[in-house]
Amino acid sequence: MSEWSWSKRRPLEGYKTVLDRTKKTKGHVKLKGGEPKFLSGRYSPLSEILRLFRIFWEFFRGFRVFHSLGPAVTVFGSARFTKDHPYYQVGIELGKRLAEEGFVTVTGGGPGLMEATSRGAYEAGGVTVGANIVLPREQAPNLFLTHTMTFYYFFVRKVILIKYSSAYIVLPGGFGTLDEMMEAMMLIQNGKLNRFPIILVGAQYWQGLIHWMKNTMIKDSAISVEDLKDILMTDDIEEAIFKVKSSTQSLFEGSLKRG
Numbered sequence: 001m002s003e004w005s006w007s008k009r010r011p012l013e014g015y016k017t018v019l020d021r022t023k024k025t026k027g028h029v030k031l032k033g034g035e036p037k038f039l040s041g042r043y044s045p046l047s048e049i050l051r052l053f054r055i056f057w058e059f060f061r062g063f064r065v066f067h068s069l070g071p072a073v074t075v076f077g078s079a080r081f082t083k084d085h086p087y088y089q090v091g092i093e094l095g096k097r098l099a100e101e102g103f104v105t106v107t108g109g110g111p112g113l114m115e116a117t118s119r120g121a122y123e124a125g126g127v128t129v130g131a132n133i134v135l136p137r138e139q140a141p142n143l144f145l146t147h148t149m150t151f152y153y154f155f156v157r158k159v160i161l162i163k164y165s166s167a168y169i170v171l172p173g174g175f176g177t178l179d180e181m182m183e184a185m186m187l188i189q190n191g192k193l194n195r196f197p198i199i200l201v202g203a204q205y206w207q208g209l210i211h212w213m214k215n216t217m218i219k220d221s222a223i224s225v226e227d228l229k230d231i232l233m234t235d236d237i238e239e240a241i242f243k244v245k246s247s248t249q250s251l252f253e254g255s256l257k258r259g
Contacts, residue, residue, distance in 0.1 A: 038153075058153055062131075062160040065149050069129065072104040073244055074161050076180045077113030077171030079139065087172050087202060090237070091116025092123075094169065094201065097241050099126025106165055108133065108157075109150075113171045115142035122146065131157050158183055167197045167244040172205040189227050197247040199240045200233040207233065 037043075038051055075094065081087055095117035098105045105121040107114040109130020118128040122144035130148040132141045141148045151157035162168075162184055170181045181200075187193035200206040210233055217223045232243050 055153060055156065058151060058156045059159070062149065062151070062156060065147075066129070066160055066164045069104050069106075069164050070127070071102065071248060072106050072129070072165045073098055073167045073169060074106040074165035075114070075117045075169045075171060076108070076161075076173060076177045077117065078173035078177060079108070079110045079112040079114060080174065081112045081116075081172070083116075087113060087205075088116045090201060091171055092120035093237050094171070094240070095120025095122070095126070095128070096124040097237055098244075099124035099128075101241060101245060103244070104129060106131065106161065108161070108176075109141045109145060109148050110139040111142055113173065115144060117171070118142055118144040131161050133157050162187065162193065165196070166194075166248045167199065169199045169201060169240060169244070170206075172202045185227070185231075188230060189223070195230050197243050198231045199243055200231065201235070201237070201240055203233050203235050 042048075043051075075091075075098075077087075077091060091113045095105050097120075098117075099121040104127045105117060106129045107117050109118070109132035114130070118130065119142075121128045127147070128145050130141050130145040132148055132150040133139060133154065134150060134152050141150070151160070158180060161180065168181070168184050170177060181198065184193065184196070184198055188195055188198075200210070210228075210231070213223065213228060218225060218228075232240070234240055
């Protein structure tokens with residue numbers, strides 16, 4: 001199996017290469033060098049150049065693997081929510097409906113709500129793609145992925161999660177979920193990304209954030225009303241699916257007209 005080929009229910013061979021450069025301590029993985037070292041300071045020009053080649057190789061593998069995806073939707077969400085949490089069932093239903101509508105479901109490939117969404121799509125016969133990441137707690141790919149690739153660098157992974165999808169659905173989550181959501185918002189705000197829809201599922205969870213954006217950020221002119229117009233907050237899976245379908249259809253028709 002080549003390093004950039006699709007794999008069934010297992011990570012790419014590159015995952016083993018990455019783990020070989022780590023040290024396990026008390027059930028965790030202690031990362032040696034790599035991204036922590038890269039971001040912690042300045043090193044010799046030669047060391048920095050060699051690091052660039054490794055980053056390039058990870059981008060290359062990502063582009064090679066993900067370029068052949070069909071219409072895709074990226075779903076962000078917490079890795080910490082267990083199977084007995086109500087939002088886990090929401091994730092399953094969301095993944096199921098995405099698969100039924102013919103979308104490839106892309107997630108971070110880990111446990112929690114990423115697993116729930118992948119599971120729903122997988123059990124409905126859909127294509128589920130995981131962009132897994134090596135973490136100190138060794139996040140392993142979940143068992144409901146038809147294809148998976150494991151990344152070492154967070155910023156490379158984030159580019160891939162955003163680049164190959166035409167809509168972003170955000171389930172409840174923590175810092176990682178917020179980071180991914182804000183990255184998409186910022187790119188759209190600055191014209192670096194098409195105005196793809198950003199759908200927040202879980203109104204009770206997200207309403208405080210949206211309230212703060214409207215009543216603090218807009219009020220103090222840190223953002224504009226226009227910046228929030230592509231954001232939908234809902235508890236209704238069908239409303240989320242309709243938003244994805246209508247937005248992707250209009251974008252596709254617009255690209256045909258420009259062509």
